[in-house]
Amino acid sequence: DAKTTQPTSMDCAEGRAANLPCNHSTISGNEYVYWYRQIHSQGPQYIIHGLKNNETNEMASLIITEDRKSSTLILPHATLRDTAVYYCIVITGTYKYIFGTGTRLKVLA
Amino acid sequence: EAGVVQSPRYKIIEKKQPVAFWCNPISGHNTLYWYRQNLGQGPELLIRYENEEAVDDSQLPKDRFSAERLKGVDSTLKIQPAELGDSAVYLCASSSDRGETQYFGPGTRLLVL
Numbered sequence: 001d002a003k004t005t006q007p008t009s010m011d012c013a014e015g016r017a018a019n020l021p022c023n024h025s026t027i028s029g030n031e032y033v034y035w036y037r038q039i040h041s042q043g044p045q046y047i048i049h050g051l052k053n054n055e056t057n058e059m060a061s062l063i064i065t066e067d068r069k070s071s072t073l074i075l076p077h078a079t080l081r082d083t084a085v086y087y088c089i090v091i092t093g094t095y096k097y098i099f100g101t102g103t104r105l106k107v108l109a
Numbered sequence: 110e111a112g113v114v115q116s117p118r119y120k121i122i123e124k125k126q127p128v129a130f131w132c133n134p135i136s137g138h139n140t141l142y143w144y145r146q147n148l149g150q151g152p153e154l155l156i157r158y159e160n161e162e163a164v165d166d167s168q169l170p171k172d173r174f175s176a177e178r179l180k181g182v183d184s185t186l187k188i189q190p191a192e193l194g195d196s197a198v199y200l201c202a203s204s205s206d207r208g209e210t211q212y213f214g215p216g217t218r219l220l221v222l
Binding site: 042043087099101 | 207216
């Protein structure tokens with residue numbers, strides 16, 4: 001199963017872009033990259049996913065490198081409500097989500 | 110559209126007591142998942158159902174844990190007897206089909222004393 005590596009924590013100033021990196025160097029060609037976040041005392045919330053191309057939705061943008069070994073989740077204008085743990089997950093052929101410990105993002109006023 | 114519903118949200122029990130958690134997935138979602146999340150860790154899959162069939166239960170501690178999904182809709186996860194180490198958040202998720210995006214419920218926070 002592809003493993004992901006993320007920084008333990010990051011800070012971001014309110015109103016600035018938050019760029020959260022993820023390394024998935026063992027990813028296979030048909031495995032998707034998913035991002036979720038978990039705000040304190042809530043279940044994980046789906047943000048975005050992609051295979052090879054960059055993706056954007058109302059919540060965030062996902063940039064995947066050409067070799068697919070890493071990706072970056074971008075929150076374009078972070079707010080205090082974006083403070084959460086962000087998980088990068090590679091979905092395997094067995095459809096299993098393997099969560100790591102994620103990145104704890106703190107948005108500062 | 111209603112999300113995944115779980116109950117209870119919190120449960121405190123003494124060790125050796127039984128406990129059950131209930132999950133109602135998003136309407137029309139065939140695949141249902143139970144996860145356990147220990148403090149400071151990411152969720153870990155316990156069991157996955159496709160309709161009524163448990164297709165991946167390799168991480169479910171079968172000596173004390175059991176699950177069922179009658180009629181392929183609601184599901185119940187049971188622990189009997191509970192141990193101190195079972196204190197965790199139990200999350201339910203559902204997806205329209207295997208491999209599709211999973212949507213999580215708010216979880217049940219269990220404390221075993």
